[in-house]
Amino acid sequence: MGVKALLSKPLAAYVHRKNQSWIEQPAEAQQAVFKEIVNKAQQTKFGRDHSFSSIKTHADFVQAVPVRDYEGLSTYFNQVKQGEENVLWPGKPLYLAKTSGTTSGTKYIPISSDSISNHIDGARDALLAYVYETGRSQFLDGKLIFLSGSPVLEEVGGIKTGRLSGIANHHVPGYLRTNQLPSYRTNCIEDWETKLDQIIEETIEEDMTLISGIPPWVQMYFDKLIRQTGKPIKEIFPNFNLFVYGGVNFEPYRKKLFDSIGRHVDSVETFPASEGFFAYQDRQSDQGLLLLLNSGIFYEFIPAEEYFSGNPTRLTIDQVEPGVNYALVISSNAGLWSYSIGDTVKFVSVKPYKLIVSGRIKHFISAFGEHVIGEEVEKAMKLAMQKFQEVELIEFTVAPFVSQSQGASYHEWLIEFAKAPLNPAAFAEELDTQLRRLNSYYNDLISGNILQRLKITALTKGSFQRYMRSQGKLGGQNKVPRLSNDRKLADGLLEASKV
Known part of the structure; x- marks a missing residue:
């Protein structure tokens, strides 16, 4: 066992112990996040416009801050894009995550110096939870591939801007960079098919142990490898044992993907978005994803059938029930306020709080x-x-x-x-x-x-x-x-x- 695999085990145990405090006291963890972000944003333009200095309770917040989607907050987002400071969060965002919205066109979601750790630590803790539960850490000694967008960033309003996965590429821990594929040069290729050919050239002879990406695009990678070699993935990458995915429901893709591999591999599901890293699968046998309740995000949940009503119920974490479809609404230290991300979720457990992504509120x-x-x-x-x-x-x-x-x-x-x-x-x-x-x-x-x-x-x-x-x-x-x-x-x- 290599040094990285060996050292990951005590780190995984430490992170597991640390997380128990908020897992065991979920409502208190969310209340602490709520107070912190509201207090810190009092002197922002949004905070002044919505009387944050008078907000003491969630009921006050509901009265002061309506639920809005990207279009509803576009006035503020546009000011941020123009380089104005102290609009939604103190100072300027560290990044703008550029994403193609299905109803809003291109969206620019702020990521602050306070919120970037949510994205990076969430992804890290998902892998460490797997190591803690299974004891399997050898994948850290092989090559790891993250099928992602280009890490090339442009500037919008003086703020570095790009795809979330490209932004995250700049924050891969140094101890993993020597394992990471594809190369930075290949990752910068914009055309997907050209990029995929180059990824195959760089990885086909390597000892790939972890592969991560959205399932349909990973399947494209596998299909090209199989056509080129005439072999199943298990023979091309005999030590490939962990598949990490998110962004879509895996079930429609599961059979073909595992048939392409030719054997079972462990998998870890995550729930990332430009707006935040919300949850990850912390147990191989569990259907649900552990909701991160102490990571700078305050959650509200609207029963899906009420979403389009004039005055929907807005529930906090201690008020949700298993088996109910909720529209997910967040406020965060990125400067998102009662922001509807468009996803619906359903809790499968409340001790601890674990959910599945059940769909899109507008789909x-x-x-x-x-x-x-x-x-x-x-x-x-x-x-x-x-x-x-x-x-x-x-x-x-x-x-x-x-x-x-x-x-x-x-x-x-x-x-x-x-x-x-x-x-x-x-x-x-x-x-x-x-x-x-x-x-x-x-x-x-x-x-x-x-x-x-x-x-x-x-x-x-x-x-x-x-x-x-x-x-x-x-x-x-x-x-x-x-x-x-x-x-x-x-x-x-x-x-x-x-x-």
Whole structure:
């Protein structure tokens, strides 16, 4: 065992002990964060505009600070981008994380000198939690790859600006830099396909032990390696034993990815975003992710069904219940205030607080009043694939098809199969059956002949890649929306499938 693997074990034990204080006193940890960030931001423009000096309780905060998304806070974000100081947080941000919003266009999320540790320590602690639980640390002695955006940063308003994964690249601990791949030069390549070819050239002969990235882009990496060598990943990288991922639900990709590897490897799920590093999987056997409650972020939770109402309930951590869908709202030492990040979460445990990401609050289909959410279509797909075990997916999305004829509308599932079902009609029927079981409104529309059963459109190989390339979103941290309430994405994919 090498020095890094050896030293990681006492560090993992130390971090585990340190975290127990806030894990065992979650409400107190959140109250401490709340007081600290409100007090520190009193003299900012936002703090003065919202009377932070008078805020003593969460009830005061709810009265003073409405829930807003990026558009709702755009006046303040624009001032930050123009280089103004003391707008949302004291001073200027250390970075602006540039991200492609699905409803806001390009967003610029501030990362302060106070909040950068949340991103870096969260990722570190996810790996150390794995080491603590399993005792397996040998991966730290091999080569580690983080499939990420370019670390090249531009300046906006005098603030360094780039993709979050590129920013994080500048904060990889020195003791891991000698293990890290790809090289800085390769990581700076903007074109994803060119970059991927260079990553393969740099890694194919190396002892890769940890691979991290968003599952569909990792799958692209694996597919190219397999085509180039004719071997499964387990033979190319015999010591690859840990896969770290986040950003999307892994279930639709799990079977194909592990088939590509050729054997089981441990995996660690994380919940990162430009707005913060929120949670990570701390036990291999647990479904949920441990919510980080002492990391500069104060959380509020809105029952999803109330989100679009005029006065939604805003709950604190001690008020949430397991099994309920909540829209996640954060305030943080980055200068985000009652900011709706767009994700919905569901707690699977409250001792400690562990959650799953259940979908996007604005990603749903309700063209006919059914309000089908991402969690439901992904679960329907998972259950159908368990019955049709030959099926392997590359990617899929769901959109409504609205017909002018009575009872002729339906949900269209646009699927790019790696391995198609042997009986496509039976597979579609199983998907529909599972979705009807999961969503009673959808079931009522089918039973009442308002909707036809769902229809599958099998896309040609490479359709999603071609579409994402056409949108300038191929690779890196970009994700395909699982659901749309209109036809824009579906029509773009159908056009891409013709090539």
